[in-house]
Amino acid sequence: MTRTPLLVELDEATLAAQRQRAATWLATLASLQTGYRQLLGRTVPLVGDPQVRTWLTELHDAARRHEAAVDEIAAGLDVRPAAPHRLTALTGAVLGLGRELAGQVQGLLAGGSGAAWRDLRQLTLSNLDSMSAFAVAEQLGLALGRPRAVDVAFRVVSEKSAHQLLLREVFLEFAADAVLHRRDV
Amino acid sequence: MTLPTVAASPEALQQLPTPARPRLDPADVLLPAGYRAEVVLAGLSMPCGMGVDDEGTVYVLEGGSTWPTRPHLPGRILRLRPDGTLDALGEEPLGGPRHIALRDGSAYVSAKGGHQSRIVRYDLADGRGTTIVDGLPDGGWHEPGGPVFGPDGLMYFGQGSVSQNGVVLPQGYVVDLARHQRVHDVPGVDVTLTGNDVVTHDPTAPYPFYATTGAFKPFGVPAEPGEVVRGRLKCSSGIWRAHPDGSGMELLAWGVRNPYGMVFAEDGELYVTDNDYEENGDRAIANDPDRVWRIDAARTPHGQVGTPAWYGFPDLCGDGLPVWHESHRPSRGRPAEQLIADPLPEWAGPAVWLEEPHSALCGLDVSRSDAFGMRGLLFVAEWGTLAPMNSPRAEDLDHGFRVVAVDPTTGSAEPFMTNRHPGPASAHRSGGIERPVDVTAAPDGSLYVLDFGVSTVDPSKHLSYGHTGVLWRVVRDGSGEAS
Known part of the structure; x- marks a missing residue:
């Protein structure tokens, strides 16, 4: 007896529903990455240390590339981003602003005086958040059997992991200056 | 709970909606003369073990967290009945199920657990599970x-x-x-x-x-x-x-x-x-x-x-x-x-x-079947190497990715189920086998081979893809034998 082969959860209705959920996540990802990139853009001019400014400028360039990578991931997942980019960017800006305001308040409460150093604290959180969102997209690509999306997301997560080390390092390196000596980066 | 399935024609198997494993073709699977492979289930997520009861119901365990641990997908105990319906008998939490034994109206399932492994006995009538062994490191x-x-x-x-x-x-x-x-x-x-x-x-x-x-x-x-x-x-x-x-x-x-x-x-x-x-x-x-x-x-x-x-x-x-x-x-x-x-x-x-x-x-x-042949031989699934991650040697890159028949009385073995080229099918864009993970000789004289799916390794990462697992069935029907 020959059995008819069955495809498990690969019917169009199941796949369409999963693609829609993935698209919603990509909208979240786009907003988080946009917020991170915008916060970087505002921080760079505040930084006085030339080496740190160079580092953050490089991170800003990379952040633009990573923002564009969301479309590549969407194509790899065979989905369209759930929201137009303008709306996504606006959402990201709002999120970034909210995060920035929270950071200012928390940074001031913690005793840090410099605006750039307080932004560095927020950048560590914002990069971690957006990096995790890319890592989630990687998991979606793995779960749905889509290597193209995985390849792009993996590359971005790798770069942002290195960026996270740099952000944390600079933030901590200048911490005593900011808190004890009331100086900025 | 019945799972959504769709019957697949041979043409549909050539155009799967999973780019990691875009096609399946039993013709790309090499077997000894007289044997033939067919696809039973495709689209499984990290399957790890299986069993077949006397009535021909096939149980397949999707592994949950496997190798590597991400992504976790539901660690389900799937049940494919002879009439083609597919449902889930149960689901194990993080870690997931690995193996199953069927006996006296119960399914005995080993589960990886978090810090400790266990064995859970499922009542096949109502799906209720009871842990009977726990605490294995x-x-x-x-x-x-x-x-x-x-x-x-x-x-x-x-x-x-x-x-x-x-x-x-x-x-x-x-x-x-x-x-x-x-x-x-x-x-x-x-x-x-x-x-x-x-x-x-x-x-x-x-x-x-x-x-x-x-x-x-x-x-x-x-x-x-x-x-x-x-x-x-x-x-x-x-x-x-x-x-x-x-x-x-x-x-x-x-x-x-x-x-x-x-x-x-x-x-x-x-x-x-x-x-x-x-x-x-x-x-x-x-x-x-x-x-x-x-x-x-x-x-x-x-x-x-x-x-x-x-x-x-x-x-x-x-x-x-x-x-x-x-x-x-x-x-x-x-x-x-x-x-x-x-x-x-x-x-x-x-x-x-x-x-x-x-x-x-x-x-x-x-093999316990004269009809299937090779009686007494051990059919062993070889999942395949994780080199270069776990070995720097070039000769280790192709080891595994097949089923071998071992004679325990002589210590000798012969390949039984392979691809045309060494390594997983995806390495050669064929429709053959990826990573065989389990073998079960069914009472009807066929041999089921469970294929974990696509799991790629390079010097920087190890990635496994959901919905790329396959249940193959090997039958002996004289295919390819000289008349």
Whole structure:
């Protein structure tokens, strides 16, 4: 007896529903990455240390590339981003602003005086958040059997992991200056 | 709960909606003359084990968290009935189900769990599960084996080692250290330690601080020379048996590194597959063969095994040579030193059969059918290598990715189910097999082969894709035989 082969959860209705959920996540990802990139853009001019400014400028360039990578991931997942980019960017800006305001308040409460150093604290959180969102997209690509999306997301997560080390390092390196000596980066 | 399925024509199998595995074609699978492969299920997510009952219902276990642990997908016990309906008997939480045995209206399922593995008995009528064995040490790396039922009506099962190579080190997945920070190997008998601790870096620290770790110790905890570690019934790398309700648990053997596959053959012997050490990291071991053990202690009457037999972990390789022997000296990583002080326990080898390193022997079954042929041979699934991650040797890159037929009486083997080219089908864009993980001889005289799906390895990453697992069925119908 020959059995008819069955495809498990690969019917169009199941796949369409999963693609829609993935698209919603990509909208979240786009907003988080946009917020991170915008916060970087505002921080760079505040930084006085030339080496740190160079580092953050490089991170800003990379952040633009990573923002564009969301479309590549969407194509790899065979989905369209759930929201137009303008709306996504606006959402990201709002999120970034909210995060920035929270950071200012928390940074001031913690005793840090410099605006750039307080932004560095927020950048560590914002990069971690957006990096995790890319890592989630990687998991979606793995779960749905889509290597193209995985390849792009993996590359971005790798770069942002290195960026996270740099952000944390600079933030901590200048911490005593900011808190004890009331100086900025 | 019935799962959505769609019948697939041969043309549909050529255009699957999973780019990681875009096509399946039984014609790309090589078998001996007279045998033919067909696809039964496709789109499975990280399947790890299976069983078939007397009525022809096929049970397939999707693994949950597997190799690597991400992404976790539902660890379901799927049930494919002869009429083609597919539902889930149950679902195991994090870690997921691995193997299943069907007996007297129940399904006995081993589950990897979080820190400890267990066996759960499911009532096939209502799907309710009851844990009957729990607390087997599990560090997230190696796997439960069994359960299988012996001719004595007892339940036999195993659990692999916690560490990869005898000491808990960060050279596996760092996530294992994160998830299981206090786990460690446990010996099956009292052992005295040499104190040959391993110094390595600590990836859980903010900076790469050094950490010193001893055998049978959690990461970062050293051992002292001459220190005695007490053996426990619930050890790691163990093989046990118990009554079907979990009572009367008895340790038969320990030192079996990863006893993934277990089967009783028609000769009444218990055969167990086992995987070799890794050639990487700060306790690296080269050229350790994969192997099939015969567990002689299974012939001893229940309750009368005094000292459990020792199969070598963590100090002997599958060939019986010590891990520090010149033939096992690594070309990458730091050479291994002796962990258990002399005299080592008596070795229970030799193995019934030795296979190339990193073939990754998994599930096995025995042909009990004259119609299928090759009666008495062990059909062993070879999941395939993780090189270059666990071996720097070019010759290890293609090992595995097939099913072999092993004659336990002679220690010889022949390939049974392969691709046209060595390696997984995806490496050659064929529609053949990827990573065989289990084999089950069905009562109807066919042989089911469970294919884990696409799992790629390169020097920087190991990735496994959902919805790429396949259940194959091999039948003997005279295909390709000369008339």
